[in-house]
Amino acid sequence: MSPVSRPRKSKKAKRSKGGGAGGAAVSRGADQPFGGALLPGQRSALAALAQGLGHDREKADWYAESSARVLDEAGVLLGADGPREVEDATAVLLGARLHERVHGDVGGLWFSAWFEQLAQAAAEQVRAGLEGDGGAWEAPWRLLHGMASIGTPDLCAVALRMMNGVRKQVRGAVRPPDWLRLLPKPTATGEVRLLRDPCLPRIGVMAEFAYPGGVDRHVYLWDVDACEIPCLAGGGTHEDFAQAAAAWRSAVGDTAGQRAPHVPDQADLQCLVQLDLGEEMLRGTENRGRLDEWYRVGRRRYDLDRALRKRGQGLPPRQSLYTGVETQWAEEAFGEWYAERNGGRRPEPEGAAALAEEWLEGALPGTELQPSPHRVQHQYALIHDWRPDHPVTASAHALFPDWVRFLAERGGYPEALAERAATTATTGERTPADCPIEDFSGLEGAPDRPRSAE
Incomplete structure (x- = not known):
């Protein structure tokens, strides 16, 4: 085992289930894997996973209620006059229910399974409406088209199958607009x-x-x-x-x-x-x-x-962000930067090497020199999962703020942003505003902040 890897716990926890991009480090506590690194009200990935997926995939309690809500609100689709409007509105209808469930105290967050059950409920409402029980059928019919248009191929096939089950009945009713049939084909x-x-x-x-x-x-x-x-x-x-x-x-x-x-x-x-x-x-x-x-x-x-x-070239093959990562250039550049600011004294080599490896593993190409406060907090959390009694861990902790300043300088960061990132490297804390992609509304103990999207 190399000196760099000695203080590190198994990297298996840094892989997602799919074996590609990395995930969060292994928890050292029941709900706080990174010591103080989580913001108030934020759940660890492990805690969220245990709660979110810990129910029967086919029988989660929220499926029926959320499907009913979508169908009740599907009337907005009747005002659309083109396929893009139906598709956009469908995405928002489903997204509202997903947001409600993700931010609620529920489990069984199997979104593909819910999609299938919603498609079935929509088809049943179309059938019931056409068979004369007085129910509206056109809104759920448009909803199925929108779902076929936003669903991945497997989910699109589900929506199309449900549509085909009632298509003959629909053809015998008032003819829908011709553009509706374009929806499964963006x-x-x-x-x-x-x-x-x-x-x-x-x-x-x-x-x-x-x-x-x-x-x-x-x-x-x-x-x-x-x-x-x-x-x-x-x-x-x-x-x-x-x-x-x-x-x-x-x-x-x-x-x-x-x-x-x-x-x-x-x-x-x-x-x-x-x-x-x-x-x-x-x-x-x-x-x-x-x-x-x-x-x-x-x-x-x-x-x-x-x-x-x-056109002859699709999206690039998925590359591993965790194997074959070259760190020597970063170690050498950081060593020179550090020596210039410390009277020629270079950083402790094993601590610097461990920092470079942790930082560059999992980094998307082109983002290596971007120490945003959110990313710094994530790295702080990973370092806190190393063996606390190992000297390389102590060395890495001591060097981390300088490492962040080095990256910020190389990346041309504004001074205020660089200083916020360096502070996060010292404390492991940041403000919610430093990562506007997150929504802490509704979480107990979370700081107030505006939502990034409505």
């Missing part, structure tokens, strides 16, 4: 643009889409946050690339600047491939923007990959 044109925040691990990927015949051409935005495991901070459809870029800049804040979107290389789209889309990593602080796009983000990624493959 298609990427292959035009893609990308924006990166120069300071924060935040990336905006924008791709053009349309329905068959070029109907309702629009741009879909993936707002990717890579402070921890790459996840969706928000997203949705926009009129064009300019509007999508403006929405991304507004969500990110002042550090985003005014850079124009550029055409990305294939490697730049690794952020989409690495996106965490599974219920097993829910933390209970997901915002509405992320949950509104819970289903559609994977579907649009799939559709984009298909379109790019037709």
Whole structure:
């Protein structure tokens, strides 16, 4: 075992169930895996997983109630006059219920299973309405089309199967608008643009889409946050690339600047491939923007990959962010930086090497020099999971604030942001405003803050 790895616990806990991007470190306590690193009211990933998935997948108590709420509110779809409006409204209808459940004291957060049960309930309401019990059938019929349009291929197939079960009855009733049949088929044109925040691990990927015949051409935005495991901070459809870029800049804040979107290389789209889309990593602080796009983000990624493959090159293969990571350049650069500020004395080598390894493992390419306060807090938490009695652990703790200052200087951070990050490296604490992708509303003991998306 190498000197660097001696103080470290098993890395198995840093892998997600899918074996790709890393997860949170192993808990040292029942509900506080990182000592004081969690914000007030925030659940650890382990605690959220135990509560969220600890129920029968097919019989979670909330399925029926949430399905009824969606069907009660589905009348808003009748005001839509095109496929994009139905799809957007469907995403919001489902996202509202997901947000309610994620932030509520419930378990059984199997979102795919609920999607299937909602589709079945919608089809039953269509059938009942057409058979003359006085119930409305057109709103749930539109809902099924919207669900087919936002669902990943497996879930789309579920919605289509439910639609096919009542299609003959619908054809005998008043004919729905012709554009409704376009909904299961949003298609990427292959035009893609990308924006990166120069300071924060935040990336905006924008791709053009349309329905068959070029109907309702629009741009879909993936707002990717890579402070921890790459996840969706928000997203949705926009009129064009300019509007999508403006929405991304507004969500990110002042550090985003005014850079124009550029055409990305294939490697730049690794952020989409690495996106965490599974219920097993829910933390209970997901915002509405992320949950509104819970289903559609994977579907649009799939559709984009298909379109790019037709051009000869799809999304890049998923690369491991935890194997073959080169750290020597960072160790050497940090050593030189540290020596310049400490009379020629270099940092303790094993502590510096351990810091470099922990920081660079799991880092999305292009974000290595971005010590946002959120990312620093996450790394602080990981270091706190090392063996506390080992000298390398003590060395790494002592060096961590300087390591963050080094990265901030290399990355051209504004002074105020660099100092906030260095403070987090010392205390393990940050304010909710330092990570606007999280929503702490409704969590007991959580600090007040505005939601990042409604």
